[in-house]
Amino acid sequence: HKGDIGKEPMILIFGKNPDDVVKKASKITAY
Known part of the structure; x- marks a missing residue:
């Protein structure tokens, strides 16, 4: 279930605020 653990946080992040995402x-791409 490692894949599920990695996907769940992404869904929560993308589900909250598109602008914040x-x-x-x-910032991530800046690196």
């Missing part, structure tokens, strides 16, 4: 994604 974009900010987080931009």
